Amino acid sequence: MHPDRTDAAEIESLYRQHGAALLLFAAAITGERSRAQDALHHVFLKLIENGNLGHALDKKAYLFACVRNAVLNEAKVLNRHTPLDPDSAVFTSAWFTPPDRDYAAEHALRHALSILPREQRLVIVLHIWGELTFAQIADLLEISANTAASRYRYALARLRETMLPAPNDKEDPCASSRG
């Protein structure tokens, strides 16, 4: 066996560990969950077949890069991206498990993500749910770390504006956690 070769059990363990965030990341690019799922399966099945994950220093970042490449390659073939439209049929399936079964908040989050610029959406998904550092995001998206941090800041502010009503209109969901 090749020393760098990763066995299937380890790759499946990585799938269970990071699969949800990777799927969300792929869906944030494609706008379509089924295509994101296909790309994710394609990446992991290929990894299991080849077992060439051993050479990756940062396996999590490598997985995100693989998923991104798979999605972009598929998009080249199809020559299209489905727009992230909250009202479209492909966007009706839930992307998140909301806290306290607050599905209205889940829908609001999806809507807020959908109207973000794509670059900002990717950064915020990678940082919040992918738990990648800005340095990792910078390597992945081939941008500077400052740009990644800046996009994140803007995306967070815009999400907040979209999701949370003005303080005078409604109670802030974050207010309870502020103490």
Added chain:
Amino acid sequence: MPVPEDERLSDEPMKGQRMKGQPMKGQPMKDEGIKDQRLNADRQNNERVVHEQLDHGQSADPSADHLMSNAQPIDEKFETHLKQFRPVDPQPLPVERRVHAPQRWFVLAAWAAAAAAVVAVAVLGFHARPGRIAPPVETFAVVDQPVKPQSLTIRTANALLATAPSFKEAIDQMAFPPKPAPLPADKHSALAELSKEKIKL
């Protein structure tokens, strides 16, 4: 609705975002020059902090970007709020079904073995019924009784070996089964009578 492209570069402030020193929405800007200077200073400070963290091998914490911002505690809470939304798990890998394939083969093999055992028991039971048992071995030993020719089976061979006075005799009986006993003198076989008949053509 198509995804709007991010036409602004990351260094540009976002529309509607309020930063330190920036008035609320709808309020007139009192001094544009002072505002620009403050924004530039904030931006430089933020980038310096991120650079320092990256240089020291730390993760670039977004909270570092907000050290100069009034919105820092709110954004941290909002981050926490967002993290409470867990991404939905993907479907299981197809390969996981392949992993369990040997177990399915084992189950199938067990069922096949059980079916074969049932068939074997049924066949043995059918042959062991009393009406199906071969005639007793004494038939071969009694020379006076007419003996019907029988095919040699394991059962008859075992019986011969058990009852014959010697091994050689048992083998002889297997190889040359006893001929039917001759008919009494007052009886004739049909075949003998027919052979005597003269047919005139």
